[in-house]
Amino acid sequence: MGNHVIILAAGQGSRMASDTAKVLHEVAGFPLIAHALRAAEALAPERVIVVTGHEAAAVEAAVAEHAPEATCVRQTEQLGTGHAVLQAEGALAGAEGQAFVLYGDTPFIRAETLEAMAEAPADFAVLGFEGDPAARYGRLVTSGDVLERIVEWKDADETTRAGTLMNSGVLRGDVQAMLQLLREVGNDNAAGEYYLTDLPALAASRGLTTHVVRCDEAETLGINTRAELARAEAAFQARARAEALETGVTLVAPDTVHFALDTHIGRDALIEQHVVFGPGVTVESGARIRAFSHLEGAHVSRGATVGPYARLRPGAELSEDVHVGNFVEVKNALIAEGAKVNHLSYIGDADIGERTNIGAGTITCNYDGVFKHRTVVGARAFIGSNTMLVAPVNVGDEAVTGSGSVITADVAAGDLALGRARQVAKPGLGRKMMERLRALKAKG
Structure with a gap:
């Protein structure tokens, strides 16, 4: 059993005010999707699946350039992150081991952080960070390092929003268990979307263990503007x-x-x-x-x-x-x-x-x-x-x-x-030519 990586790269990124897909904008001379693919290498994955959508052909061309071994699948309708991950189901047929969900617009996840997620003592691990209570991130509701549930900002009450442990979106769990649970996710929420963030609570309800791995906020920097x-x-x-x-x-x-x-x-x-x-x-x-x-x-x-x-x-x-x-x-x-x-x-x-x-x-x-x-x-x-x-x-x-x-x-x-024309000198002609040109200039 090995590691498998699913990279979500289907979003339009409307706040970029660009005709170019968000994950194709560059940092350090490489498109954001290349950064995500490079981060995935730390896990030595058996399979890398990139979920594309907006400007899919261009994103897939970039994936082929930077990670020709990766597989691209398309999310033709953007119905949420849970729906996006399910688009990788066919590419993960028969896969065993752990699946990691990464994001094409989050370029700075460190290898050490992904390794800590891989080693977390639980069936599912979610990456969180301490942030500003005013930030509009989803909140991780925990008991110690045990994750009870994730609440999206739009669906959170004031008490939950006051929490400072934020959801990065990065998640790890058994590949087949993840897909099975995602089939049960509904869209009864403020956005009407199928949230990947519903998965930990569903896992806990099935008796599976969940764990929070913490990192510095800088690693989770997402790029939207x-x-x-x-x-x-x-x-x-x-x-x-x-x-x-x-x-x-x-x-x-x-x-x-x-x-x-x-x-x-x-x-x-x-x-x-x-x-x-x-x-x-x-x-x-x-x-x-x-x-x-x-x-x-x-x-x-x-x-x-x-x-x-x-x-x-x-x-x-x-x-x-x-x-x-x-x-x-x-x-x-x-x-x-x-x-x-x-x-x-x-x-x-x-x-x-x-x-x-x-x-x-x-x-x-x-x-x-x-x-x-x-x-x-x-x-x-x-x-x-x-x-x-x-x-x-x-x-x-x-x-x-x-x-x-x-x-x-x-x-x-x-x-x-030697490959040049023979030099020829015309006695006095240089002075005469310049005098003539100056006279023409003086006439204006």
Whole structure:
């Protein structure tokens, strides 16, 4: 018997004032649904079922991208959380073990909290937190750690609303018992919906045990508005910065560095001011990312330096001791150990050999309007400033290109390639031309 996870992601999220499904809005470079899927990984689940509804096709595409092993089921009518969980019944046919109910718009549940729920000594466990009595959350009515019932805010009397133990919505119980009890849930309540929150009281009435697991309110942060989305982003960034500092990363100005959900930075790396990490970045120990750089889908090896004002795009692979400098863009390119691309260059769809120097203003011309083509430059080559490398093209080891060259054919190892028009001088013509232009300007 194993764990199974049901993630509810069918809601419209009307308070977001958006045509985009709520769970597709992003925190830390990833949609909220990806955060929920990542949280589910802590349980090593046998099955992950995502219940979709509003903008179902788009949500299902995101699920397929971030968790291709997950199964999506649709809730065509939004009749409440209990009804939503029942939509997973077919996908859970024959399942044994524990089912966890998570939410696609609650991105910060910690692995330790889910593990505590899994180990709770009861048939059913509900996650609660201490909150402001004015908050419009459902209330957990308990006797010690035993949960007696959950009362939704709309259905609560003043005495119940005065309680401070709030319902997060996260729940765990035997998968088949959960489905059986949910079939018995009615909709005789203020909202006319089938509440998942009715389940603990039903369980208790059948002689099953229920338990409350407590967590910090910050873990249960749900996102329903743009303001809450912004607060969630700020909360994630504060946590990511603190974790980076604790693990030995130097952040020169922590509040100016922005991380993605999956950013990995090694010990003794140094990150300067105003650096942005998009998804898919790994920076190894001892690397330095200089100010105002933007990295996405890139790997930076030990001892490499990036920036300032550099952009690494997906597929950028920087080997040890590489230097990528100011206003350089690298995309889908391998830059080998010790190579330098220091100024004002674009290196895309390319392989740059070890110890090669790429001069300022060099461009790999990789796109012909239909297809992308690759540029290969060997080891210890010297590419002169303002060289256009028109792909597909190969430049051999220790070859040299003259500044201002347009290289359209392969260059053999050790050769010097020049591809520019012959300079012609016209005596005195420069002065005469400028005098004529100034005269025309004076006439107005």
